[in-house]
Amino acid sequence: MDINLSQKERMLLEDQKSHEQLCIEKYTNYGNQAKDTQLKEICKANENVERSHLNSINQLLSGSIPQMNQQQNQNSTQNVNSTQSAGPSLSDKDMCTDLLMTEKYVSGTYDTTIFEFRDTRVRDVLNHIQKEEQKHGEAIFQYMESKGMYTVQ
Numbered sequence: 001m002d003i004n005l006s007q008k009e010r011m012l013l014e015d016q017k018s019h020e021q022l023c024i025e026k027y028t029n030y031g032n033q034a035k036d037t038q039l040k041e042i043c044k045a046n047e048n049v050e051r052s053h054l055n056s057i058n059q060l061l062s063g064s065i066p067q068m069n070q071q072q073n074q075n076s077t078q079n080v081n082s083t084q085s086a087g088p089s090l091s092d093k094d095m096c097t098d099l100l101m102t103e104k105y106v107s108g109t110y111d112t113t114i115f116e117f118r119d120t121r122v123r124d125v126l127n128h129i130q131k132e133e134q135k136h137g138e139a140i141f142q143y144m145e146s147k148g149m150y151t152v153q
């Protein structure tokens, strides 16, 4: 055991865990539904990073500090339901807007979570993940802008 989590720290990590699971589901489903190949690729790439985030959060919850530089190529064995829902399909633009909103929200919750942690090593892990969430948002924003889906004011 590397770390001893307080009740509050554990609860915050459980929240982040559910956010990561939802991110994986969204990227999996939208990657399948997207009409544009480039958007499919962005979804696939981000999905893989979200899986590494889920791994890291699970490691923290089990009391150990994940090695961030080894996270990149690690494939999660976590089983996430990836079946496509039967609802009405969204346009590529709607999916991008939802993904951007999701990343913005998740980045914000990491920020709040970081401030509650006592252990610097955990803060560093969470900070690393938050930075990657911002990169996901950036990739989606740049895609949207290049396709004329996002009007900069």
Ligand SMILES: [Fe+2]
Pocket: 020, 023, 049, 050, 053, 129, 133
């Ligand atoms: Fe994530």
Ligand SMILES: [Fe+2]
Pocket: 023, 046, 050, 103, 106, 132, 133, 136
């Ligand atoms: Fe993300």
